[in-house]
Amino acid sequence: MQLDYKKLNFKCGIEIHQQLDTKKLFCNCPSLIRDDKPDIIIKRRLRASAGESGEVDAAALHEVKKEKQFIYQAYSDTTCLVELDEEPPHDVNKQALEISLQIALMLNAKIVDKICFMRKTVVDGSNTSGFQRTALIATDGFIETSKGKVKIETICLEEEAAKIVKRTKKEDTYNLSRLGIPLIEIATSPDIKDPEHCMETAKKLGMILRSTNKVKRGLGTIRQDVNLSIKGKSRVEIKGFQDLRNMPKIIENEARRHLELLEKGQELKKEVRKANKDLTTSFMRPMPGSARMYPETDIKTIRPDISKIKIPELITDKSEKLEKDFNLNKDLADLITKSGKIDFFISLANKYKNIKPLFIADILMNSGKEIKRRYNKEIDASRHIEEILEHLNKGKISKEAVFEILVEKANGKKIDYKKYLLMSDEEIKKILKEIIAKNKGAPFNALMGQAMAKLRGKADGKKIVELLKKLV
Amino acid sequence: MQAKTRDTVVVETKDKKLNGILMPVPETEKDIVILKLESxxxxxxDKKNIKAIKLVKTFERKKEKTAEVKLNKKLPTISILHTGGTIASKVDYKTGAVSAKFSPSEIIDMFPELKKIANIKSRKIASMQSEMMRFVHYNLMAKEIEKEVKKGVNGIIITHGTDTMHYTSAALSFILEDLPVPVILVGSQRSSDRGSTDAGLNLVSACYFIANSDFADVAICMHENLNDESCLILPALKTRKMHTSRRDAFRPINTTPIARVNFNEKNISFMKKDYDKKNKNKKLNLKLFNEKTRVGLIKTHTNMFAEEFLAYKDFDGLVIEGTGLGHLPNEEIDEYTKENKKIFNALSDMIKKGLVAVMSSQTIYGRLQMNVYTPMRELQEIGVLGHLSDMTAETTFIKLAWLLSNYKKEEVKQLITKNLRGEISERVEDKTFLS
Structure with a gap:
């Protein structure tokens, strides 16, 4: 039975966390997430910081924490004293701040007059300092969707937490390589109408973020948390969506779970749940209380300067333009924009005017996959394409040779371009004549087949046809 | 009524109304209002964007009740005297205000482990960042320590800002003669409003050390390394803050630590055998600083000018942080180095007029040897002292000022290179370098 979300008084909002592709937010370490053997191990304990008393029994809380030791793994070459909580933060990473302002503008949000970084208390050890640094950058934005405006309540810039490696009763182990990577947090209002709409909103926000070309790509670099409730009852937060395509079904299942519990008259708890592989959800932890925040006194307040911020073109717009400008099909254009190689492609297409853009796009996007499929070898075509296209553009090698050269490269061989130099018309004619002489009376296609086999990579296919026609 | 800091308000701007709490604004940013939102x-x-600020609720400071601390007769008594810094500060998350907590019950509340170690007495004797201190504050601390000793406590802890903690430890070492109980200075490199503070382990380790050892001298207790595992008990006169921010910034110079305290394992291991032991029969005698004593500390460098030295011409004493074994630019060796001769003449003149000048080395580690090269012999000739000293510049400074406060000038010149309280090592062992 289809659910009527309007009747259910379905309330849903989404919170997106996206890692930025810059150095760390408060130091000059690379944002390089690692899991190789660490060369630094630090053992720490967290103390119940005094301010918590009054709200929680400090002594009791302390007893809990005292038992737990935190082991931090770090690397001499990619983490520094800041991640270890042994050096105060540096000034905020300018690039990360600019990207967050850029995103705020793309989301039609109002940037605050002055940005104040805060310390948000974190007690699980995932921050060596005992808090996460976070700042509210902008409020009151919106995006357009097929079902109307979805308001953006807040946009924050914050530090990524350390990655949990292992939990035991006595100690938790964290890897510090992820700690401090800049993270944009975007929270929408509960304006989402239904599960499909939630996916649409998530996709659109993801697309906008990727349009900056400054966000990290790949597994775990973007996370979506969905908040939902029905019939004005308790709110539940769902974390851990692996594949956005499953989002609508997971949300629908969760709404059904709420409905079932309410029908049975059972209590619906305010809690954080995890999205499961079978598209249901399961309990993760109780909903945390309101965050305890106090000013990060090591960082001055920042007056944002948006005068030099440029709003990038959306990748959906770019993709459409790519189709038109370079005469590509939609799939290939989308593939290029999604890959983040759009600027690279455009530069290649503009530089090598003698080559069809479609051919460049195909080599750039598909040759790697094809080589993997055929020869089970890895190669990143974008790293070699310029060198090869340079030869092709000058008419020194044939189109066919381009793929063969990539195959050779994938096999780790050094390329001798002389081997691929195109033959002169005279040389081609000589070979064609030999073929015709050996196969007297053979049909044109058979001759062509033999000629191609012999001349592959040394002459352009079109040219062979042309010359063969003349000779027969 | 006008809203004040920490009041709950509604701020009306051109396009919206914002609920929140008014926060204090730094002096340098008077053009803005800082609002703590409900989130x-x-x-x-920006003030120029504000149409009105409407008061919703005035701020009321919550009264916190704390339980009486019961006396445990089986446990020793330790007095914690606070001089400032953030070791016992507490954040109010609602308003972001940081307030300092000093009463015994508040201290126990924050560091409950202390209850099992000792009966804690606690009070504030000053409230300052350590770089603001003057000689008068050393005297003040010493007098407060004396009061506690007279009350019969088993040990005293001074909480202190870290920047000049090694100056204070040296000063107290000289002032407190025949100390019957330990005096341990404790600081923190991460403030106690955060979960990762080092204040707790430093304070608890100091208490544990006082309660469970026979040591009775002045020392510093700080983290041994970056782990929250062990603290070092460091010699008051031979320790230096060697890093701006690390937890293990305090390192012994030209000597070993006194002991290591591992509170989690309830273990104390002494690295030094020879130290002053608790003795109730000792009678504490204070040899205070003369607060009017003027001693300078000058660091030599290349391309120096005589005026730099002349700034100290009316001082009682001057510590020179020279280079290497005890050099300063005092020779004219070519047409470009005439200024060096001026420096030499200026210094010579100042010493003749009564300045006591003592050398130390900016290498930090190692001992002076002022006979090795001729220019240093010339310095000795004009009365620059310090030959064979291995004191840090900071300890030399404190010692010189203290000697000038308590002894005649001729005695000062004798005593400055004589070991009085462990400030000069007779032997320097290999493992003490960069440890």
Missing amino acids: GYNIGI
């Missing part, structure tokens, strides 16, 4: 975030709002 907990602070934002700065």
